[in-house]
Amino acid sequence: MKNSKPWRSPVVLMRISSILFFLTMLGHAAAYPWTSTTEDPRETKLVESMIDTPYVFFSNTPYAFFGERTTYWSLYFGWGLLVPVLLLALAVILWILSGLAHLGPRSMGTICAVLSAASLVAASISVRFFFTPPFLTYSTICILLMTAAVQLLRQQTMFADGKTEKL
Amino acid sequence: MNTRVLLRAAAVATLLTTIGHLTGSPHLLGSLWDPTNAQQGSDVVRAMQAYRFETMGFETSVFSFYSGFGWQLGAYLLGHAIFIWLLADISSALSAVKLRVIIGVFFLEFLAATLLALLTWKSFWIPAAANGVAAAFLAAAWIAGRPHTAESGSGLMNREE
Numbered sequence: 001m002k003n004s005k006p007w008r009s010p011v012v013l014m015r016i017s018s019i020l021f022f023l024t025m026l027g028h029a030a031a032y033p034w035t036s037t038t039e040d041p042r043e044t045k046l047v048e049s050m051i052d053t054p055y056v057f058f059s060n061t062p063y064a065f066f067g068e069r070t071t072y073w074s075l076y077f078g079w080g081l082l083v084p085v086l087l088l089a090l091a092v093i094l095w096i097l098s099g100l101a102h103l104g105p106r107s108m109g110t111i112c113a114v115l116s117a118a119s120l121v122a123a124s125i126s127v128r129f130f131f132t133p134p135f136l137t138y139s140t141i142c143i144l145l146m147t148a149a150v151q152l153l154r155q156q157t158m159f160a161d162g163k164t165e166k167l
Numbered sequence: 168m169n170t171r172v173l174l175r176a177a178a179v180a181t182l183l184t185t186i187g188h189l190t191g192s193p194h195l196l197g198s199l200w201d202p203t204n205a206q207q208g209s210d211v212v213r214a215m216q217a218y219r220f221e222t223m224g225f226e227t228s229v230f231s232f233y234s235g236f237g238w239q240l241g242a243y244l245l246g247h248a249i250f251i252w253l254l255a256d257i258s259s260a261l262s263a264v265k266l267r268v269i270i271g272v273f274f275l276e277f278l279a280a281t282l283l284a285l286l287t288w289k290s291f292w293i294p295a296a297a298n299g300v301a302a303a304f305l306a307a308a309w310i311a312g313r314p315h316t317a318e319s320g321s322g323l324m325n326r327e328e
Binding site for chain 1: 210211212214215218220222223224225227229231232233234235236237238239240242243244245246247249250253254256257260261265268269272273275276279280283284287288289291
């Protein structure tokens, strides 16, 4: 099935989404270590208290592992580091899969729909907990991937004659 | 064990990681993100909520970032679990080289998550173990997907019709 508007093809939409995931990852990483840039003594005190306060799980006693304890700061900081890892992996995998989109429309359409739904959740989280820029990027990704998913799920597979060529 | 089964195992491990992560959410079951059972923890959570600052023209708090990161990770972990499950579905239709590239990226991601969890969360070892299990299944799937052992796929067409 040939697309009359190539810029609207699922491959292009998936690649734009991949680039947006990558840009979101860069934006998130640029905010390292995810505190304000002001030299506010109240914030310094807050960060110190997060560093000093052990994180307690499953019991009232902080658990030590090789003499180390998890703190609120390490949890917060670790999550901050983990988010760009997930975003980078999604960007790379989406880019790779975009090249296979036209060969397995139904499967790729389902994957696009799942990622679109995850981006919708991320957009709503951005409104509730963060600010506008991530909301805009996640919303755009959501729309692009949903459009790609609809297009892919409507398409018939290329190998309608039953060829068994590998993707 | 074939690639498909190993990918499904990785997907299940990721789903269990997601459930474990979200179980700690203050808005769902629990108290792990916001332990009201520990006085010192409650104090720091209140301080995180109380201190507000402006960033990119919006007022926010450290606790908003903290909760937002937690929810965001939950959403993407769940997305990953479904994504890997779907990848298992189409694994026999993909060429061994392309499949191994995709599994390799997922493996590196979970390996990085395991190392980050170990290095930053230290005594809180459960996320490192959970991510490590998923990484191990992905590594096994990568090995099982070597060209000479790859399943002979029947193509997506047969599966999708």
